[in-house]
Amino acid sequence: MSSNTTPEKVTAEHVLWYIPNKIGYVRVITAALSFFVMKNHPTAFTWLYTTSCLLDALDGTMARKYNQVSSLGAVLDMVTDRSSTAGLMCFLCVQYPQWCVFFQLMLGLDITSHYMHMYASLSAGKTSHKSVGEGESRLLHLYYTRRDVLFTICAFNELFYAGLYLQLFSNSATFGKWTTIISFPGYVFKQTANVVQLKRAALILADNDAKNANEKNKAN
Incomplete structure (x- = not known):
């Protein structure tokens, strides 16, 4: 079975739901949730933040494996990286x-x-x-x-x-x-x-x- 799952005619909806982009959405959600528990629940924060970071290594692998490399995925990956780190640094500025x-x-x-x-x-x-x-x-x-x-x-x-x-x-x-x-x-x-x-x-x-x-x- 071929690892190329991209259809013959690709639409914007297909790109939005590429496997690596789905992973990117999960990264955004876990990073956002980590901000809510950051102040009082270090264990929950660690798990959520670590999950978001580790998924960063997975989305690129999935993009290459399933031939689903996209500009949306590349930008989503970068802004998620920058935003999650920025959220943590904002908290550190206060502390x-x-x-x-x-x-x-x-x-x-x-x-x-x-x-x-x-x-x-x-x-x-x-x-x-x-x-x-x-x-x-x-x-x-x-x-x-x-x-x-x-x-x-x-x-x-x-x-x-x-x-x-x-x-x-x-x-x-x-x-x-x-x-x-x-x-x-x-x-x-x-x-x-x-x-x-x-x-x-x-x-x-x-x-x-x-x-x-x-x-x-x-x-x-």
Whole structure:
């Protein structure tokens, strides 16, 4: 039996109900539910938030397996990632007011770098923001082409914030402390990747603008 389940004539409704997109909807629901229990129920929050994060590794696999790769799925995946992390960081800003500016800066870097990188990649004619050649950036090439590296670094990034969250509760404070310490190197790698992709995106957009300006000048 073929793994390609896409019908001959694909409609918008088909795309909306692609298997990976269904997984994406579950990610949104579990992430949203985790916000409601975040303040007083750390165990429930951990299960819901972890489920949303782990499903992130499943939707891409299902998209490739069933030939159901879509722009909707790619955007849904990215905004769910950014939104779920942002929700957790908002809570941490309240609980760690002395680190509020740091969290704000990291959140701004996360959102800005991913949005600009996706927009720049699509503007340059690439089918995905994950299409990065080794000659363009070794770090981003490693980060985006090796699924094991991408999953591990993203997991460490989430674990760093989750560790800070768990330290707020007496029965999980020690575990949270060690989670934060162990995940810190991966967290630093992730923020470095964000800076690199932000710089790359700015250069791509500036290069496109320069080409468009030159073509306009020639036409005049």
